[in-house]
Amino acid sequence: MSAIMGRNRFTKEPGPVVAELIEAAGERTEILRSAVGRWIGSREDRYTVTLATALREAFGHLGLEDAIRLGQERAAAPVHTSQGFHRD
Numbered sequence: 001m002s003a004i005m006g007r008n009r010f011t012k013e014p015g016p017v018v019a020e021l022i023e024a025a026g027e028r029t030e031i032l033r034s035a036v037g038r039w040i041g042s043r044e045d046r047y048t049v050t051l052a053t054a055l056r057e058a059f060g061h062l063g064l065e066d067a068i069r070l071g072q073e074r075a076a077a078p079v080h081t082s083q084g085f086h087r088d
Contacts, residue, residue, distance in 0.1 A: 001021060001024060001025065001031065001032065001035035001036070001039075002035055002038075002039055004017065004020050004021055004024060005017065005021070005035075005036070005039045005043070005051065005055070006039075006043075008051060009043060009047070009048045009051055010047060010048065010051075011050060011051055012050055014050055014051045014053075014054030014055070015054070017051060017054070018054055018055070018058045021036065021055075021058075021059075029062055032059060032062065033059065033062040033063060033064060033067055034067050035067075036055050036059050036062075036064060036067070037064035037065070037066065037067020037068045037070070037071060038067050038068070038070055038071035038074070039055070039071065040052050040055055040056065040064065040067075040068050040071060041067065041068035041069060041070060041071020041072040041073075041074075041075065042071035042072065042074055042075035043071075043075075
């Protein structure tokens with residue numbers, strides 16, 4: 001799911017993206033809700049607003065709020081590295 005949204009993040013025609021997500025998810029709405037919400041939360045900006053808005057409109061009825069919040073938290077988390085954890 002995230003690959004579908006990622007490769008289409010700059011689209012100006014989100015209809016086919018929404019259709020592809022629906023087809024990929026089938027009846028698994030919990031996966032759709034989680035993936036779409038986390039993607040919106042972590043990727044929505046001025047460049048992806050067209051897709052993010054279409055995703056909110058198409059899947060908002062699934063209750064995306066918690067997944068969006070999780071995506072925002074993950075995007076704001078510090079970068080994890082192994083720097084400083086070497087053995088001398």
